[in-house]
Amino acid sequence: xxxxxxxxxxxxxxxxxxxxxxxxxxxxxxxxxxxxxxxxxxxxxxxxxxxxxxxxxxxxxxxxxxxxxxxxxxxxxxxxxxxxxxxxxxxxxxxxxxxxxxxxxxxxxxxxxxxxxxxxxxxxxxxxxxxxxxxxxxxxxxxxxxxxxxxxxxxxxxxxxxxxxxxxxxxxxxxxxxxxxxxxxxxxxxxxxxxxxxxxxxxxxxxxxxxxxxxxxxxxxxxxxxxxxxxxxxxxxxxxxxxxxxxxxxxxxxxxxxxxxxxxxxxxxxxxxxxxxxx
Amino acid sequence: xxxxxxxxxxxxxxxxxxxxxxxxxxxxxxxxxxxxxxxxxxxxxxxxxxxxxxxxxxxxxxxxxxxxxxxxxxxxxxxxxxxxxxxxxxxxxxxxxxxxxxxxxxxxxxxxxxxxxxxxxxxxxxxxxxxxxxxxxxxxxxxxxxxxxxxxxxxxxxxxxxxxxxxxxxxxxxxxxxxxxxxxxxxxxxxxxxxxxxxxxxxxxxxxxxxxxxxxxxxxxxxxxxxxxxxxxxxxxxxxxxxxxxxxxxxxxxxxxxxxxxxxxxxxxxxxxxxxxxxxxxxxxxxxxxxxxxxxxxxxxxxxxxxxxxxxxxxxxxxxxxxxxxxxxxxxxxxxxxxxxxxxxxxxxxxxxxxxxxxxxxxxxxxxxxxxxxxxxxxxxxxxxxxxxxxxxxxxxxxxxxxxxxxxxxxxxxxxxxxxxxxxxxxxxxxxxxxxxxxxxxxxxxxxxxxxxxxxxxxxxxxxxxxxxxxxxxxxxxxxxxxxxxxxxxx
Numbered sequence: 123x124x125x126x127x128x129x130x131x132x133x134x135x136x137x138x139x140x141x142x143x144x145x146x147x148x149x150x151x152x153x154x155x156x157x158x159x160x161x162x163x164x165x166x167x168x169x170x171x172x173x174x175x176x177x178x179x180x181x182x183x184x185x186x187x188x189x190x191x192x193x194x195x196x197x198x199x200x201x202x203x204x205x206x207x208x209x210x211x212x213x214x215x216x217x218x219x220x221x222x223x224x225x226x227x228x229x230x231x232x233x234x235x236x237x238x239x240x241x242x243x244x245x246x247x248x249x250x251x252x253x254x255x256x257x258x259x260x261x262x263x264x265x266x267x268x269x270x271x272x273x274x275x276x277x278x279x280x281x282x283x284x285x286x287x288x289x290x291x292x293x294x295x296x297x298x299x300x301x302x303x304x305x306x307x308x309x310x311x312x313x314x315x316x317x318x319x320x321x322x323x324x325x326x327x328x329x330x331x332x333x334x335x336x337x338x339x340x341x342x343x344x345x346x347x348x349x350x351x352x353x354x355x356x357x358x359x360x361x362x363x364x365x366x367x368x369x370x371x372x373x374x375x376x377x378x379x380x381x382x383x384x385x386x387x388x389x390x391x392x393x394x395x396x397x398x399x400x401x
Numbered sequence: 402x403x404x405x406x407x408x409x410x411x412x413x414x415x416x417x418x419x420x421x422x423x424x425x426x427x428x429x430x431x432x433x434x435x436x437x438x439x440x441x442x443x444x445x446x447x448x449x450x451x452x453x454x455x456x457x458x459x460x461x462x463x464x465x466x467x468x469x470x471x472x473x474x475x476x477x478x479x480x481x482x483x484x485x486x487x488x489x490x491x492x493x494x495x496x497x498x499x500x501x502x503x504x505x506x507x508x509x510x511x512x513x514x515x516x517x518x519x520x521x522x523x524x525x526x527x528x529x530x531x532x533x534x535x536x537x538x539x540x541x542x543x544x545x546x547x548x549x550x551x552x553x554x555x556x557x558x559x560x561x562x563x564x565x566x567x568x569x570x571x572x573x574x575x576x577x578x579x580x581x582x583x584x585x586x587x588x589x590x591x592x593x594x595x596x597x598x599x600x601x602x603x604x605x606x607x608x609x610x611x612x613x614x615x616x617x618x619x620x621x622x623x624x625x626x627x628x629x630x631x632x633x634x635x636x637x638x639x640x641x642x643x644x645x646x647x648x649x650x651x652x653x654x655x656x657x658x659x660x661x662x663x664x665x666x667x668x669x670x671x672x673x674x675x676x677x678x679x680x681x682x683x684x685x686x687x688x689x690x691x692x693x694x695x696x697x698x699x700x701x702x703x704x705x706x707x708x709x710x711x712x713x714x715x716x717x718x719x720x721x722x723x724x725x726x727x728x729x730x731x732x733x734x735x736x737x738x739x740x741x742x743x744x745x746x747x748x749x750x751x752x753x754x755x756x757x758x759x760x761x762x763x764x765x766x767x768x769x770x771x772x773x774x775x776x777x778x779x780x781x782x783x784x785x786x787x788x789x790x791x792x793x794x795x796x797x798x799x800x801x802x803x804x805x806x807x808x809x810x811x812x813x814x815x816x817x818x819x820x821x822x823x824x825x826x827x828x829x830x831x832x833x834x835x836x837x838x839x840x841x842x843x844x845x846x847x848x849x850x851x852x853x854x855x856x857x858x859x860x861x862x863x864x865x866x867x868x869x870x871x872x873x874x875x876x877x878x879x880x881x882x883x884x885x886x887x888x889x890x891x892x
Contacts, residue, residue, distance in 0.1 A: 239693060240694025
């Protein structure tokens with residue numbers, strides 16, 4: 123059974139694009155067919171991450187100016203390059219959102235009236251179906267816009283698994299809790315699974331010696347994660363430490379493939395192998 | 402499927418493609434045909450008249466046509482029959498295109514006189530010499546847009562109103578055409594007519610433009626508007642395309658449902674994934690899911706239904722009638738109860754001579770709005786002469802409705818809630834605020850004030866289709882009407 127995973131957050135800059143891209147690459151490297159869709163339509167960044175300029179964008183597909191085959195770029199060769207021709211290599215297709223302001227406005231405005239808006243929504247729903255039925259994707263991974271916005275809600279609605287990504291040290295616990303209660307409940311009651319994904323967890327600068335949480339010296343990061351999980355009612359699926367080499371690197375790119383021994387790759391490996399996302 | 406052959410000798414006149422356009426019979430009345438230039442309005446009207454030439458009196462009123470163009474439009478055989486009459490309303494007294502208002506008024510009056518004479522002249526059947534036979538009347542006014550350019554809006558509105566009076570005495574079906582560019586006059590005419598037919602042109606990248614038609618609205622009758630494609634044949638006849646086949650489409654993805662549909666709240670889905678995705682969207686957006694264009698499930702709504710009493714009184718000018726409608730709308734919009742209800746939690750449906758407002762949250766708002774509107778209206782009427790005063794009747798009820806957004810991007814609602822409010826309102830006279838039991842009995846226990854002002858007036862009042870309800874009236878010294886409604890006292 124195919125899985126559709128949406129990466130979401132309450133605020134921006136939590137590392138959704140980085141984790142989604144690395145997760146997609148790692149799954150593809152393990153032999154899965156993966157479709158990665160940049161649907162952070164208000165501030166798309168995946169095009170920059172993969173350094174590609176596609177002929178057609180997801181926006182073109184939604185406005186009937188392109189077919190799915192035009193917008194999903196086959197980046198399997200990038201995976202294969204790192205995998206040294208491993209027979210296990212699966213597939214990675216990536217669809218990019220256009221960051222041109224006219225395109226963002228067009229999508230945000232729902233292309234005019236309600237019937238047009240519904241048409242675009244239907245095209246978006248159809249994209250997921252096509253990626254599963256036509257591309258035989260094992261995983262469809264969607265990088266969504268943060269917060270409660272039209273296209274982030276729609277992205278979450280078509281997903282089976284939601285990763286609510288939070289950046290340690292810059293948490294808005296109140297906002298995140300409210301969003302989890304207000305929005306995620308609408309999805310989880312119809313079978314969607316939602317998980318917390320904590321990123322840049324503090325205290326790992328010296329590996330294997332977790333430090334007390336800065337904000338509350340009495341509380342360790344493990345305690346804090348538990349508290350957060352309890353407060354939001356969501357299971358913590360992964361707590362990815364803050365790695366200075368990634369954090370301050372000029373441009374991180376598929377660390378999981380480039381440095382498979384890096385602790386970040388090991389963390390993602392755990393996520394890839396988690397029962398919760400197994401197909 | 403060709404529309405020819407519609408209408409029998411003793412049948413009320415029908416419009417071309419009636420069975421395709423509506424799932425209910427269309428009673429004689431005036432229909433407004435709206436569409437862009439070149440869509441085929443004139444040819445549709447031509448078909449309407451041609452269909453009735455053998456049996457009905459057919460009258461064409463057009464300021465655009467002269468004899469030559471008339472012959473081009475119809476064959477000579479048609480226009481020489483005694484069942485057909487053509488009137489050019491601006492050349493009837495040889496004052497054609499006179500800019501003087503007086504001359505124009507005279508010209509239009511003369512045209513109406515000629516129309517009345519033709520419509521009401523003793524009908525004769527040539528095969529049964531001098532014997533009176535029943536004749537239905539078909540009238541076309543093509544086009545009001547052109548007429549308005551010549552005469553101005555006021556004279557056109559007056560012309561339509563007077564024509565309406567003439568036609569109301571006959572078993573007449575009339576079609577008035579207007580271009581869709583003038584929304585304002587279209588709305589005003591919509592209030593004076595019994596239904597609206599819409600035409601549109603659709604771009605087809607692979608071929609020529611497609612023409613489509615639908616019966617957008619039909620007063621006091623629920624029907625489901627469906628766009629029908631049509632063509633204009635070489636002989637000028639209207640040829641309808643096949644009605645879309647009755648394939649069940651998935652509410653979410655619009656794919657045909659293969660196999661047994663997954664049903665939720667009267668909506669059908671192709672797969673369980675579609676159903677679940679719909680429910681997730683509905684859960685996230687709430688009733689605002691309609692903003693995405695998707696229908697939402699039946700919702701319990703408290704309805705406020707109001708109309709102006711005696712608005713169609715022929716002694717009032719159209720201008721006065723329109724002023725009254727506008728004043729009512731303004732007063733209503735200024736009410737706190739109206740303003741404090743969040744936009745996404747209320748439904749507004751203009752009904753021509755009134756309005757229906759549905760409150761999705763607080764059922765008290767329907768009553769609060771009624772009381773506030775009455776108080777504002779009382780102040781307004783105190784300052785006005787009798788003719789300018791506005792009398793209203795209000796019906797309140799609650800119940801389930803479906804809300805859908807139609808292809809015209811209009812908000813539509815249908816369900817027992819709105820029907821009941823309408824029927825309750827219809828019972829009332831000037832000043833009444835009547836409540837159906839289902840709303841009154843929810844409100845009365847809430848506040849002592851409601852106990853004082855909401856009084857039962859009939860334990861078993863029969864409304865349409867034998868449905869019986871307990872009827873309540875809300876009144877006090879400054880709102881409502883403490884008298885029994887005339888219809889309730891007759892029962």
